[in-house]
Amino acid sequence: MKKDDYLHYDFTDIKTPIPINRRDFIKRLGGGIIIVMSISEFFKANAEILQGRQMPDDMNVYLRIKEDGRVDCYTGKIEMGQGVITSLAQMLAEELDVILESVDMVMGDTDLCPWDMGTFGSMSTRFFGPPLRAAGAEARATLLNLASKQMKVPVSGLNASDGVIFEKNNSSNTLTYAELTKGKKIIKDASGKPVLKKPAEFKVIGQPIFKQDSDLKVTGEALYAGDIRLPGMVYASILRPPVHGAKIIKLDVSAAKKIEGVEIIEENELIAALHKDPYMAAKAIDEIEVDYDSQDGGVDDKSIFNHLLANAPKGNDVDNGGSLDTGKTSSDVLFEKEYFNSYVAHATIETHAATAYMKGDKIEIWASTQTPFRAKDTVANVLGIPPENVRIRQAFVGGGFGGKSNTRQTEEAARLSKISGKPVQLIWSRREEFFYDNFRPAAVVKISSGMDESGNMILWDYNVYSAGERGSRHFYDIPNHKTTVYGSGWMGSEVHPLNTGAWRAPANNTNTFARESQIDIMARSAGIDPIEFRLKNLKDKRMIRVLKALAKKVNWDPQKSWSGDGYGIACGIDAGAYVALLAKVKVNKDTGEVKVERVVCAQDMGLVINPQGATIQVEGCVNMGLGYALSEEIQFKGGKILNLNFDSYQLPRFSWVPEIETELLDLPDEPAQGGGEPAIICMGAVIANAIFDATGARLYQLPMTTDRVLEAL
Numbered sequence: 001m002k003k004d005d006y007l008h009y010d011f012t013d014i015k016t017p018i019p020i021n022r023r024d025f026i027k028r029l030g031g032g033i034i035i036v037m038s039i040s041e042f043f044k045a046n047a048e049i050l051q052g053r054q055m056p057d058d059m060n061v062y063l064r065i066k067e068d069g070r071v072d073c074y075t076g077k078i079e080m081g082q083g084v085i086t087s088l089a090q091m092l093a094e095e096l097d098v099i100l101e102s103v104d105m106v107m108g109d110t111d112l113c114p115w116d117m118g119t120f121g122s123m124s125t126r127f128f129g130p131p132l133r134a135a136g137a138e139a140r141a142t143l144l145n146l147a148s149k150q151m152k153v154p155v156s157g158l159n160a161s162d163g164v165i166f167e168k169n170n171s172s173n174t175l176t177y178a179e180l181t182k183g184k185k186i187i188k189d190a191s192g193k194p195v196l197k198k199p200a201e202f203k204v205i206g207q208p209i210f211k212q213d214s215d216l217k218v219t220g221e222a223l224y225a226g227d228i229r230l231p232g233m234v235y236a237s238i239l240r241p242p243v244h245g246a247k248i249i250k251l252d253v254s255a256a257k258k259i260e261g262v263e264i265i266e267e268n269e270l271i272a273a274l275h276k277d278p279y280m281a282a283k284a285i286d287e288i289e290v291d292y293d294s295q296d297g298g299v300d301d302k303s304i305f306n307h308l309l310a311n312a313p314k315g316n317d318v319d320n321g322g323s324l325d326t327g328k329t330s331s332d333v334l335f336e337k338e339y340f341n342s343y344v345a346h347a348t349i350e351t352h353a354a355t356a357y358m359k360g361d362k363i364e365i366w367a368s369t370q371t372p373f374r375a376k377d378t379v380a381n382v383l384g385i386p387p388e389n390v391r392i393r394q395a396f397v398g399g400g401f402g403g404k405s406n407t408r409q410t411e412e413a414a415r416l417s418k419i420s421g422k423p424v425q426l427i428w429s430r431r432e433e434f435f436y437d438n439f440r441p442a443a444v445v446k447i448s449s450g451m452d453e454s455g456n457m458i459l460w461d462y463n464v465y466s467a468g469e470r471g472s473r474h475f476y477d478i479p480n481h482k483t484t485v486y487g488s489g490w491m492g493s494e495v496h497p498l499n500t501g502a503w504r505a506p507a508n509n510t511n512t513f514a515r516e517s518q519i520d521i522m523a524r525s526a527g528i529d530p531i532e533f534r535l536k537n538l539k540d541k542r543m544i545r546v547l548k549a550l551a552k553k554v555n556w557d558p559q560k561s562w563s564g565d566g567y568g569i570a571c572g573i574d575a576g577a578y579v580a581l582l583a584k585v586k587v588n589k590d591t592g593e594v595k596v597e598r599v600v601c602a603q604d605m606g607l608v609i610n611p612q613g614a615t616i617q618v619e620g621c622v623n624m625g626l627g628y629a630l631s632e633e634i635q636f637k638g639g640k641i642l643n644l645n646f647d648s649y650q651l652p653r654f655s656w657v658p659e660i661e662t663e664l665l666d667l668p669d670e671p672a673q674g675g676g677e678p679a680i681i682c683m684g685a686v687i688a689n690a691i692f693d694a695t696g697a698r699l700y701q702l703p704m705t706t707d708r709v710l711e712a713l
């Protein structure tokens with residue numbers, strides 16, 4: 001969404017949002033060809049990920065070829081910097097045979113787009129992509145059939161390219177898509193069995209394409225939820241407790257009400273100030289006299305790990321084979337280790353924001369959210385109105401990483417608009433962002449492993465507490481193994497004293513840190529090169545392939561291993577993709593400062609839709625991973641969050657950015673896999689292993705701060 005989009009919006013008389021179902025939506029569209037894919041076809045394409053999930057009956061994928069030849073692609077996915085605004089358009093343009101610039105992405109609008117569970121888990125390309133390609137191929141076939149009748153040429157004698165259909169034996173005999181669709185309205189159900197292009201036929205898929213929203217964002221033309229301006233709009237500031245769980249015992253808003261133009265809202269726990277000037281709204285909140293009944297004691301960031309172990313729920317065995325007893329007795333060397341990681345914030349550039357306007361019993365909201373349809377249902381429930389009376393509008397999202405799945409700000413803005421009868425904009429402060437974040441969970445991993453005197457892994461007893469299952473299963477060839485998961489890191493966990501939730505590759509960062517550190521310890525003990533040790537204990541062909549690709553990329557010499565020069569290796573699997581990383585670090589033994597000088601990533605993600613976008617995602621993973629590996633952690637005491645801004649919560653800086661090299665394996669015949677998260681899962685382990693190679697000091701807790709490095713030294 002850009003600013004020019006609003007030149008055609010009548011802000012002088014805000015229209016009530018019109019709730020529409022899918023049939024009404026199709027009726028409202030003008031001429032053109034509309035391709036509809038039913039839920040059953042979507043389910044077939046995504047059976048693995050969707051197994052056991054409840055899906056609505058009106059789930060459809062829409063593709064509209066308009067009368068001017070341009071193409072609308074309607075998707076419930078949103079754009080938050082990951083690049084699907086480009087890669088999805090590439091997939092559609094490829095199958096439809098149109099130029100990429102003619103595709104207009106309509107994203108995350110709950111009135112216009114098909115239902116979607118949300119944008120997370122690196123699932124957009126993997127799971128929305130296949131039915132989208134099928135819809136594009138179906139549309140192309142429909143256009144060829146129409147052209148065949150009009151041109152009086154068999155379909156077999158026609159071809160399409162760049163939005164033009166031409167006769168194979170007479171290139172001057174042509175029809176454009178625009179000419180075919182003009183004056184027509186054709187609704188076509190996708191059969192689910194269209195013939196997709198083969199990799200050798202690709203012209204758009206596989207090409208490195210500059211992100212289509214880059215210019216908008218660099219120039220400031222891109223609109224986020226906090227950029228919306230509506231006539232009569234007021235800004236909201238909300239009274240927040242000092243600690244979680246605090247209760248108001250005394251409240252006096254008289255001084256705040258004296259501020260000219262301010263409106264004070266009091267509804268149950270919601271105490272807010274509204275004003276046409278956001279600074280005056282905030283000032284009014286500061287004028288409120290309030291006393292709280294709260295306790296600052298309880299679990300803190302030092303005692304959290306004992307708390308998690310002492311209160312762990314019953315374990316769930318998610319993977320096992322052989323006998324642990326046999327593994328112990330057969331191993332010549334045993335290793336018993338524990339690994340820890342602290343709570344980590346999402347710390348997105350854009351804080352949570354929403355602009356809401358309720359008129360009558362209908363409401364329209366521009367929201368910074370990864371889950372617009374979940375937000376729609378939540379707002380409907382909070383306001384007590386039918387879901388069809390709620391419309392969540394598309395806006396760009398300034399980073400999510402799982403944190404924008406939480407839609408509290410949307411509910412708050414909706415309530416305030418309903419109460420005041422005005423358009424209301426709510427933008428969380430940085431303090432609110434940290435305070436209400438659903439943190440990456442603190443966690444403990446205990447591993448008991450063993451090997452024989454030749455370096456063959458015999459035993460693997462893996463136990464993860466309070467992080468979750470993702471990434472916990474190992475992929476090595478170990479005859480006697482068991483993986484047990486004790487609780488999750490998701491919202492609603494009774495074990496965690498803080499709110500927790502998804503954080504870019506949830507649980508996998510924790511599990512890969514523990515697993516790959518343990519593997520490094522075993523390789524060290526065996527005196528075997530870290531890559532050779534992994535290959536020696538692998539049968540997984542994809543992991544073998546990606547490790548060998550990494551070794552080739554860096555011209556790996558086994559003599560480098562254990563050199564003291566600060567090299568580390570780690571590998572993992574996430575979102576269907578396989579990754580292997582090398583890191584080169586330098587450690588200041590006087591200060592404990594770790595400088596990551598180089599990171600190389602080899603990634604097997606199957607068919608790569610946009611190599612440039614995939615490379616950028618790897619680089620983003622590496623840079624973000626520096627934070628959770630070296631500096632980012634939440635300090636707290638009971639319900640009091642001690643890190644409420646970037647003066648006490650350190651993100652990676654530009655000066656930290658290492659040399660980054662990416663090797664994307666060329667596998668066009670394999671299904672496309674996720675690319676937004678895989679590389680980040682290895683960053684903790686690969687840096688820890690490199691630190692050990694540089695210093696001989698083993699780090700068992702994330703983040704590996706300067707103090708912890710010095711302590712380990």
